């Protein structure tokens with residue numbers, strides 16, 4: 193680990209001197225490395241290879257990718273610039289299919305671009321909107337944290353899965369934002385983080401950022417979720433989400449469904465924290481695409497092989513948790529409870 197100071201000003205992704213700067217999450221927890229991009233194709237590759245990951249963080253990264261695309265374009269008229277942007281949008285959009293925030297961020301920027309008249313004006317509009325989205329992400333996470341903190345009590349031990357933390361957002365986090373806000377409200381909480389095989393976002397990222405932040409955090413293998421719940425080691429769960437549909441079906445990191453099912457079995461409240469930008473009012477649960485990733489993530493850990501050659505692998509990156517397992521959905525506009533078909537649309541009316 194280099195000696196870069198990690199403090200509350202650390203941004204997972206940001207715009208600096210007409211470049212996109214990101215924490216390279218593939219290097220954590222051993223090295224804190226920042227990468228700098230001036231080409232939207234590099235941003236697309238960073239999203240695809242998980243240099244940057246987490247639904248809100250890839251939403252903002254997509255927006256910054258389009259901000260680079262306006263700077264890269266040689267267009268002299270509006271239509272040419274919009275066509276260059278559309279080309280970049282498609283490349284960025286094709287990187288990862290499940291988290292809706294990516295498409296949301298790209299669409300937001302495209303709409304802003306279309307509202308401009310001249311090439312110069314569009315360039316300014318796109319860059320300032322992308323920067324605004326990054327700043328708003330932090331505000332939204334803090335509002336979400338505050339709304340969620342009332343659901344947690346002094347001395348709770350909270351389980352979380354994957355990384356829905358500062359590193360999955362621009363800063364502060366969604367599920368970990370709720371945990372941070374709970375502590376900021378004066379309550380003492382402990383955290384149990386699942387390892388989250390195969391890419392280990394739990395051990396590499398969640399434990400890294402919570403330890404850095406001075407939390408009492410314990411790491412468990414994914415296989416110890418049932419043990420922890422059955423033995424009274426945990427009394428609440430909060431996770432993030434990559435997409436939530438109108439019916440309250442939650443798409444999140446693979447393994448979330450197992451955690452939620454086990455929580456139901458033990459009468460442990462299971463909460464989901466996500467911004468409104470993660471909610472998809474249009475798509476039906478059965479139509480959401482689950483990203484399937486390469487088998488080598490499962491047949492090895494890093495460079496070390498852990499399965500025989502030519503092993504068949506099924507490696508879905510996300511799963512779906514049905515609404516009957518979800519105790520509440522925490523957003524920046526309030527907490528939705530079942531029936532979600534009614535409470536989720538109401539969150540948008542409050543907007």
Ligand SMILES: CSC[C@@H](O)[C@@H](O)C(=O)COP(=O)(O)O
Nearest residue numbers: 245246247355356360432433445
């Ligand atoms: C706040 S993002 C939602 C998370 O809970 C989680 O599913 C996640 O980190 C996203 O997966 P990832 O594959 O790491 O991009």
